[in-house]
Amino acid sequence: MVKDVLSATLEYGLAPMSWTDYLYLSVGGTLSNAGISGQTFNHGPQISNVYELDVVTGKGELVTCSEDRNSELFHAVLGGLGQFGIITRARIALEPAPHRVRWIRVLYSNFATFCKDQEYLISMHGKPGNERFDYVEGFVIVDEGLINNWRSSFFSASNPVKITSLKADGDVLYCLEITKNYNQGNADSVDEEIQSLLKKLDFIPTSVFTTDLPYLDFLDRVHKAELKLRSKGLWDVPHPWLNLFVPKSRIADFDKGVFKGILGNKTSGPILIYPMNKNKWDQRSSVVTPEEDVFYLVAFLRSALDTETLEYLSNENRQIVRFCHDSEIKVKQYLPHYTTHQEWMDHFGDKWTQFSARKMKFDPRQILATGQQIFQFDPSNPLTLTNYI
Ligand SMILES: Cc1cc2nc3c(=O)[nH]c(=O)nc-3n(C[C@H](O)[C@H](O)[C@H](O)COP(=O)(O)OP(=O)(O)OC[C@H]3O[C@@H](n4cnc5c(N)ncnc54)[C@H](O)[C@@H]3O)c2cc1C
Incomplete structure (x- = not known):
């Protein structure tokens, strides 16, 4: 939980730089959206303040990723609505905590x-x-x-x-x-x-x-x-x-x-x-x-x-x-919510092709975050997703 991160860092006189207004949210959940608050104009959203992640992909692989290492997965999961993998560890930017x-x-x-x-x-x-x-x-x-x-x-x-x-x-x-x-x-x-x-x-x-x-x-x-x-x-x-x-x-x-x-x-x-x-x-x-x-x-x-x-x-x-x-x-x-495939495609706009290609790469069986109805899986044809690209 974000609140636990704050309690742990404050012991060292440090605190994360970018926040949400409410702290009883999970780190993985907010990084899967963006994490915004009144500091975003200056520091960017929380997803702009991440150095490294551990992610379990939809293929069941545990991958450490960052800007320099497995960077496609790193960028995919940040703001990725939980579609590509489960974040299990995040290394984030800290600063001296003001009093x-x-x-x-x-x-x-x-x-x-x-x-x-x-x-x-x-x-x-x-x-x-x-x-x-x-x-x-x-x-x-x-x-x-x-x-x-x-x-x-x-x-x-x-x-x-x-x-x-x-x-x-x-x-x-x-x-x-x-x-x-x-x-x-x-x-x-x-x-x-x-x-x-x-x-x-x-x-x-x-x-x-x-x-x-x-x-x-x-x-x-x-x-x-x-x-x-x-x-x-x-x-x-x-x-x-x-x-x-x-x-x-x-x-x-x-x-x-x-x-x-x-x-x-x-x-x-x-x-x-x-x-x-x-x-x-x-x-x-x-x-x-x-x-x-x-x-x-x-x-x-x-x-x-x-x-x-x-x-x-x-x-x-x-x-x-x-x-x-x-x-x-x-x-x-x-924090988008849509019920039809067309609405999701419109939401992602130019990014749709990349978003669905990344889905194919990191969660080809579409087992993650299915409730959002972004992708529809046809078990008889695991490559159905390509129809949407
Ligand atoms: C009271 C309240 C106040 C809020 N205030 C703000 C705010 O100020 N700023 C802001 O930006 N947002 C805010 N939010 C929204 C919040 O960022 C999202 O609801 C976020 O998803 C919350 O994380 P969660 O732990 O509840 O995630 P969940 O609701 O459990 O999950 C949401 C999404 O994240 C995915 N997810 C969850 N955990 C992981 C993980 N470990 N790895 C990968 N994907 C994962 C899920 O698959 C799902 O797609 C607020 C929400 C609430 C309820």
């Missing part, structure tokens, strides 16, 4: 300004630490309530936020979420650095909310919310999630059509939105992203407490995907 985190949220009522600032912040990737934030995320505020804010305990009794005072009925607000890591060594200068970075942004001036906490508590923030939801029986419920990578050039159309259109005034869960730099994603991996230098993750992380809501939200997800298709917004699903 504390200054965690800041600021609000916007104007979507264009919100995006301008987010894109500016992620353009600072690779700059020295004092010239950029360490984490850039954001979310859309359509309505309020526990279920909508479960991703964090930020707005709490000790940090009260009257969002209604900033928001006219029916309006959509956008919250930029940023952090700055620091140690005892630079604790004196962190406020000054933050102020100088915040000066470059155009958020609603009265809407700065700051909290300060140990690094571990920040990384493990979603777990706190999980415990709260569990205690109310609101965690183990169906989650009709939809995660989309939206190209930067069409994010304003997406806002108009989805956040201010399809969603209405009820979201049933948090909606994350933050941009990433494509050059931090290794194009040799199996994961697919839009054809633009910058693209946004838009994550509808919704919960359905009854079957009626489940049906309603699932329909709404389909409506969102259809809207993107009809408006020619070339989104890619993250």
